[in-house]
Amino acid sequence: MDSNLVCNISPVAGSLEESAIRAIANFGMSQPGVTPLWFGESDISTPDFISRAAIESLNKGxxxxxxxxxxxxxxxxxxxxxxxxxxxxxxxxxxxxxxxxxxxxxxxxxxxxxxxxxxxxxxxxxxxxxxxxxxxxxxxxxxxxxxxxxxxxxxxxxxxxxxxxxxxxxxxxxxxxxxxxxxxxxxxxxxxxxxxxxxxxxxxxxxxxxxxxxxxxxxxxxxxxxxxxxxxxxxxxxxxxxxxxxxxxxxxxxxxxxxxxxxxxxxxxxxxxxxxxxxxxxxxxGEVFLQQTVERFRVSREMTQRALTGIRGVTLYETPATFYAFLKVEGLADNSQPFILDMIETAKVGVAPGEAFGKAGRGHLRVCYGANHDALQNALHRLRNFLLAR
CATH class of the missing domain: 3.40.640.10 (Type I PLP-dependent aspartate aminotransferase-like (Major domain))
Incomplete structure (x- = not known):
């Protein structure tokens, strides 16, 4: 990029850091066979009754x-x-x-x-x-x-x-x-x-x-x-x-x-x-759908807790809400991206770096357990082995 142009953009906008989550995801999406646990979304598609309402609206012009x-x-x-x-x-x-x-x-x-x-x-x-x-x-x-x-x-x-x-x-x-x-x-x-x-x-x-x-x-x-x-x-x-x-x-x-x-x-x-x-x-x-989704995540949370508890040097925090697990990993550098990139290549699992969430997130990893249970179980097994072997 032309350096003169860079000097002329807003200094506030220019000083913003790239999303560390997006950087991890961009790399992970280029690798075959990786289970993505980095973004804050599940793999559940929008239910049909919601999509049909939009289609009916479009059909009405x-x-x-x-x-x-x-x-x-x-x-x-x-x-x-x-x-x-x-x-x-x-x-x-x-x-x-x-x-x-x-x-x-x-x-x-x-x-x-x-x-x-x-x-x-x-x-x-x-x-x-x-x-x-x-x-x-x-x-x-x-x-x-x-x-x-x-x-x-x-x-x-x-x-x-x-x-x-x-x-x-x-x-x-x-x-x-x-x-x-x-x-x-x-x-x-x-x-x-x-x-x-x-x-x-x-x-x-x-x-x-x-x-x-x-x-x-x-x-x-x-x-x-x-x-x-x-x-x-x-x-x-x-x-x-x-x-x-x-x-x-x-x-x-x-x-x-x-x-x-x-x-x-x-x-x-x-x-x-x-x-x-x-x-x-x-x-x-959507109330029934919402409750069904929460019940699925309740099981996902239990699966995640079983898989990631009892690992030396890893603290798993209590999560009374959301669909995330937040892990403190002893010895993890303030910049955890090299660690996660290695995880992606070695264990075929991608998570979000804790430092993306501010200074208090350094030394942590965020795991989104929104994947379906089969994919999640497989990913958690690989993630646990990776953390045990670190």
Whole structure:
């Protein structure tokens, strides 16, 4: 690339690092016979009842622009869905439809973050959550979860100190990559802290339904009021196996919605009508499918725990939610990519490097156990042998 051109691009954009997960995947996809456990998706295809809704919409010629903040029918459907989950009284005026969960986080951040603001992100964290505020010119402070006894914990007292003077807190619960999940009490504490100190909360809750001991994870939706500085981000990608559809939503105080609607116009204009039709079908008809998927992942989690427990120098953390296993590997370099590339070539298994999720992820590996059970069992056997032989 012409060096003069490079010098003239945005220094913030130019300083962004390539996705370490994507780098691993690009190499792994070029190798024959590799089981991919690197991306955050299962191998379950979108169910037919969702696809048929999109096809019917296309057959009706519904390919024109839609309202910036989403079709009223989808917004009403999402409000009703969350009211059932959280015993609330949201209306369509609290809902904004987005193009994916990533777009939801970007819109939330664009709404509240200014250059030189300080934004605190709980870490380890999905890379998008730290990259977006940096792109907006903010100072990002990674606040690490505490790891002890094979589980992650959040020290709210220590976090309170860090949040003084901060513009926003970005929290992902249930968490990718750790599987950690905030308790309802902690969410209430953070809501009260936001009211006291005046910072915004952007809550990424895309794994809200992938929990193993209850119907859904504790959510800020249960406690936020119309005067709270809280924005909740969600997505159709995980719960309804729609990663490629790129459809998400925001739950916001009504007063914030007009501003986000304007931002959508200047970012992406609107979500396609036929994709939104698929979203309505997912919400209205997808509960049985969702529960079946969670049950499959419950078995997958047990398989993963059996395979990766008891390996010398390897700590497997508890995962009450998501479909990830997060491993601490003793002696693993801060840059784990050479280790994983060797794993791909030797064991024919690919995982995500922990450092992709921030400083607190160094020395770790993330395993997505979304593969079908036959493929997963085979991959876990090879992965265990590779870790035993290291």
């Amino acid at each position: 519904e390919t024109l622009y839609t309202p910036n903040n989403g079709l009223p029918a989808l917004r009403e459907t999402l409000a009703d869905y969350q009211n059932r989950l959280f015993s609330r009284s949201f209306s369509a005026e609290n809902i904004v439809v987005t193009l994916s969960g990533t777009n939801a986080v970007m819109l939330a951040a664009q709404t509240i973050v200014k250059p030189e603001d300080r934004v605190v992100v709980l870490s380890p964290a999905y890379p998008v959550l730290t990259a977006i505020p940096r792109l907006l010119g903010a100072e990002v402070v990674e606040f690490p979860l505490s790891a002890a006894g094979g589980s992650y914990q959040l020290d709210i007292d220590a976090l309170r100190t860090v949040l003084k003077g901060a513009r926003a807190l970005i929290i992902n619960s249930p968490c990718n990559p750790t599987g950690w999940m905030a308790s309802d009490e902690q969410i209430q504490q953070l809501t009260a802290l936001s009211r006291e100190l005046g910072f915004w909360i952007i809550s990424d809750e895309v794994y809200n339904r992938h929990v193993y001991q209850q119907r859904c994870a504790p959510s800020f939706c249960s406690h936020m009021s119309e005067s709270d500085t809280i924005i909740v981000c969600n997505s159709f990608s995980k719960a309804w196996c729609m990663t490629g559809w790129r459809l998400g939503w925001l739950t916001v105080p009504k007063a914030v919605r007009p501003t986000i609607t304007k931002l959508i116009e200047f970012n992406v204009s609107c979500a396609p009508a036929f994709v939104q039709a698929a979203g309505i079908a997912a919400i209205e008809k």
